[in-house]
Amino acid sequence: DAKTTQPPSMDCAEGRAANLPCNHSTISGNEYVYWYRQIHSQGPQYIIHGLKNNETNEMASLIITEDRKSSTLILPHATLRDTAVYYCIVRVGGTGTASKLTFGTGTRLQVTL
Amino acid sequence: EAGVVQSPRYKIIEKKQPVAFWCNPISGHNTLYWYLQNLGQGPELLIRYENEEAVDDSQLPKDRFSAERLKGVDSTLKIQPAELGDSAVYLCASSLGGVADTQYFGPGTRLTVL
Numbered sequence: 445d446a447k448t449t450q451p452p453s454m455d456c457a458e459g460r461a462a463n464l465p466c467n468h469s470t471i472s473g474n475e476y477v478y479w480y481r482q483i484h485s486q487g488p489q490y491i492i493h494g495l496k497n498n499e500t501n502e503m504a505s506l507i508i509t510e511d512r513k514s515s516t517l518i519l520p521h522a523t524l525r526d527t528a529v530y531y532c533i534v535r536v537g538g539t540g541t542a543s544k545l546t547f548g549t550g551t552r553l554q555v556t557l
Numbered sequence: 558e559a560g561v562v563q564s565p566r567y568k569i570i571e572k573k574q575p576v577a578f579w580c581n582p583i584s585g586h587n588t589l590y591w592y593l594q595n596l597g598q599g600p601e602l603l604i605r606y607e608n609e610e611a612v613d614d615s616q617l618p619k620d621r622f623s624a625e626r627l628k629g630v631d632s633t634l635k636i637q638p639a640e641l642g643d644s645a646v647y648l649c650a651s652s653l654g655g656v657a658d659t660q661y662f663g664p665g666t667r668l669t670v671l
Binding site for chain 1: 599613658659667
């Protein structure tokens with residue numbers, strides 16, 4: 445799996461958009477970009493994933509650059525409950541051995557009043 | 558729809574004792590995963606099942622760890638004997654398969670070995 449680089453921590457004011465960057469410069473054409481988050485004392489929670497196109501769901505938006513070497517997760521209106529560690533992961537699709545999730549250390553997002 | 562269920566949520570044992578963790582995946586999910594998460598780090602895969610078959614157990618320390626998924630639904634992860642360094646959170650995840658194969662995680666079992 446391609447390695448990802450994320451800032452170790454970020455702060456965001458409640459109600460503002462949180463933009464979490466991720467670099468994955470060695471991503472392959474068949475690798476997806478996944479985002480998970482982990483709130484304290486809980487299991488990781490799936491947020492969103494994408495291959496080439498930008499994606500949006502009820503939780504967040506994922507913006508992938510045209511060359512696919514980086515992406516940004518956007519939480520449009522951050523709340524205190526969004527305080528968590530956010531993991532950006534790239535992986536091959538499917539269920540084969542190469543498709544396993546490899547977590548890094550993520551970005552610790554702190555949402556403040 | 559119920560998520561991935563794990564029990565117990567917390568377990569405290571003395572070293573050299575055995576311990577077991579149980580996981581029930583999301584209904585219909587054929588793929589089941591066990592992860593280990595040490596404090597301050599991301600989860601690491603221990604074993605992956607496709608139905609009842611362990612298809613990737615390369616990261617499972619087989620001298621003391623074992624796992625089973627006899628009927629291809631729920632699964633048990635066992636440690637015998639436990640060591641101090643096994644203190645961690647043990648996470649179970651499941652997925653439906655397919656190209657995207659999104660994994661959904663349970664709340665985890667926090668093990669403390671004294």
